[in-house]
Structures are given as C-alpha cells and as structure tokens.
Amino acid sequence: xxxxxxxxxxxxxxxxxxxxxxxxxxxxxxxxxxxxxxxxxxxxxxxxxxxxxxxxxxxxxxxxxxxxxxxxxxxxxxxxxxxxxxxxxxxxx
Numbered sequence: 165x166x167x168x169x170x171x172x173x174x175x176x177x178x179x180x181x182x183x184x185x186x187x188x189x190x191x192x193x194x195x196x197x198x199x200x201x202x203x204x205x206x207x208x209x210x211x212x213x214x215x216x217x218x219x220x221x222x223x224x225x226x227x228x229x230x231x232x233x234x235x236x237x238x239x240x241x242x243x244x245x246x247x248x249x250x251x252x253x254x255x256x257x
Contacts, residue, residue, distance in 0.1 A: 168243070169186045169243070170223065171185065171187075171223065171243060171246070172186065173220075174218055174220055176215045177255065178211060178215070180197045180200065180211070181194060181195045181196065181197070182194045182196065182225055184246050190251055191251065191252050191254055192246055192247070192251060192252050194225060194249065196208070196214070204239055207227070207229045207239065208227045208229065213227075214227070217229055217231070221233065221238045221240060222235050224241055224246065225240065225241045225243075225246060226241070227240075
C-alpha cells in the first residue's frame with residue numbers, strides 16, 4: 165500500500181467473524197475461527213467475550229481482553245493483513 169488506510173469500523177458477528185471497514189470503502193471479513201484453539205485467541209473463544217471486547221485499538225481490529233483499553237494487553241491484527249483479505253459485502257444483521 166502507498167499510504168496507511170484507516171480502519172473506521174469493526175462489527176463482530178456471532179460466527180466468530182468480524183466485518184472490517186476501511187476509510188477507502190473496502191470491507192473485509194476477518195474469520196477468527198481458525199485461531200480460537202491458540203493460546204492467544206483462547207481469551208476470546210467465548211462468543212460473548214468475542215463480541216463485547218471487539219473494538220479498534222492500535223489503529224486496527226483488536227479485542228480489549230483486559231477491558232481497560234490498554235493497547236499493550238489487547239489481541240490485535242496487523243492492518244496490512246486485514247487489508248489483503250478479499251473484499252467482502254456488507255453484512256446487515
């Protein structure tokens with residue numbers, strides 16, 4: 165990418181996916197299911213925690229597992245990784 169695209173919104177879904185909206189209008193769907201068995205993601209393997217802690221921290225999709233917006237104690241996904249995902253359609257729930 166030639167410039168940093170801002171993530172403007174994240175919307176978690178009950179199937180452990182997250183719609184990620186970028187400032188240029190691109191929408192991607194991040195699927196966390198393949199990672200839920202890992203030590204890091206085990207903290208959000210409960211769907212209620214996954215849904216409630218999903219946010220934007222460190223300028224990217226993150227889960228505020230500590231609940232205090234501490235950027236060093238969150239689970240976050242590299243924004244370049246997110247942007248490289250295939251474009252998705254908006255999911256209206």
